[in-house]
Amino acid sequence: MIVTRQKPFEVILKELEDSKSVFLVGCGDCATVCETGGEDQVKEMTEKLKSEGKEVTGSVIPETGCHELDVKKEFRAHKDELEKAKAVLVMSCGAGCQSAREGTEKPVFPANDTLFLGNVLRVGQFEEKCRLCGDCLLDITGGICPIARCHKGILNGPCGGTNEGKCEVDPEKDCAWTLIYQQLEKEGKIDKMRAYQPPKNWNAVLKPGRLVLERQKGGGKGE
């Protein structure tokens, strides 16, 4: 789940200051769950923009905002509404916003800030547990990621800022290395924590990340 938070409305208005008419794009997936780009939020945004004197020419909520082919298809289906707009406001994540970028020549603006890849703890509660580092080490850390869940992302045990299982940057936050220690102890695998972890390969995935599945490379309709 890509966790997003809506920007303050004044910021969105500032983005749209040169655009009298706007087409809205939501997302039926993560942004719906985060309540930043689902049906209710798109409707609410429509009303708020109208009350500020903007014309909302139409809106669309693609099933998955980061699926570029789907977004393009939806844009074709809403061609007239899109054509009438001066700008496109995307109520999705940064990836969704850039899917929209590929689907139109119009200026594209983000309504949301994209925060992290988050687990859904319960409705409306998200927590980052994976940092997408490209070189998973959960096998040696009891299934608890220190890259994502330790504030410093360190690999060889707790820092001096740990205190009774909590982190110095946020007393509500668990110290990842205390959790890892407790889990490995339960498993009888403390030796995994004792083993030296060398400096991480931060370029396991060369930025920007790119992947083409093998079967797509073999011909057919692949690139």
Add this chain to the structure above:
Amino acid sequence: MSEIKHAKPSIEEILNSGKFLVSGEIGPPKGPDIEEMKEHIELLKDRVHAMNITDNQSSVMRYPSLATALLIKEAGGEPNLQVTCRDRNRMAIEADLLFAYTRGIRGVLCLTGDSVPVGDHKDAKPVFDIDSVQLLNLMRTMEEGKDLGGNEMNAPVKFFKGAIVTPEAVPFEPQLIKFEKKVEAGAEWFQTQAIYDMNNFAKFMKTARDYPVKIQAGLVLLVSAGMARYMNGNVPGVFVPDDLIDEMASAEKGKALDTGIKIMARQIKQIREEDLADGVHIMAIGKEGVVPRILEEAELDITQL
């Protein structure tokens, strides 16, 4: 390459000769006016064996530790260069270490570094490309003539590699594992986080003595009962026992600093008399001027050791 001669015996030489290592600490200022810091260096350089130089301490931007280490060398003192992993990636750290080596800096204390948001540049990008254990290992790699990229350097370096340990960490077991990993990664001596409870410290040392490393007790000067209570509540891994807080609180008005000095002097004496550690590291944060008094009251004259 010709070796630069040490003006003073190195930390390694002091510890290996079995002498009680006494070090102080220089906290560089925020800004280019370094006159007061130079005075502190002058005050301490012949009274302690070595001076730690903090590296953007508490994630607060300050005059650089490496430049201060050079000032200490130029003044005829012995620096203990603190290197953290918060602000530089592995390449920048390696380059700094090459520079430090060519200027005769040998004592290097390896730390991961505080979190960025606790400091005064809360929007800065935290680096933490490597951690303190990996930093120790990086130095060992450079001592073998290679860099962390696996490339040959044109000559090896040689340092005396230090690290820190927190005896009062809760829970302690993960801290002990980290201590062991630092020893295995090449740490030759340790300074502890501030300790106040001598019974707890003695217990820690009983465990730590099993490892082939030297250990300095870290002592932070108390200046008020409020400071002691603040540390108990806010500084991870620091525990000031009630009797010391009471002693600070019962000081006459305006005499709390004197009481703090008395307490530290007493602790230094106890550490020496009971052979609890291989030395002390004195942190008189912001009160460097009183270090000579602490040493005098502790009857600790390094020229007589």
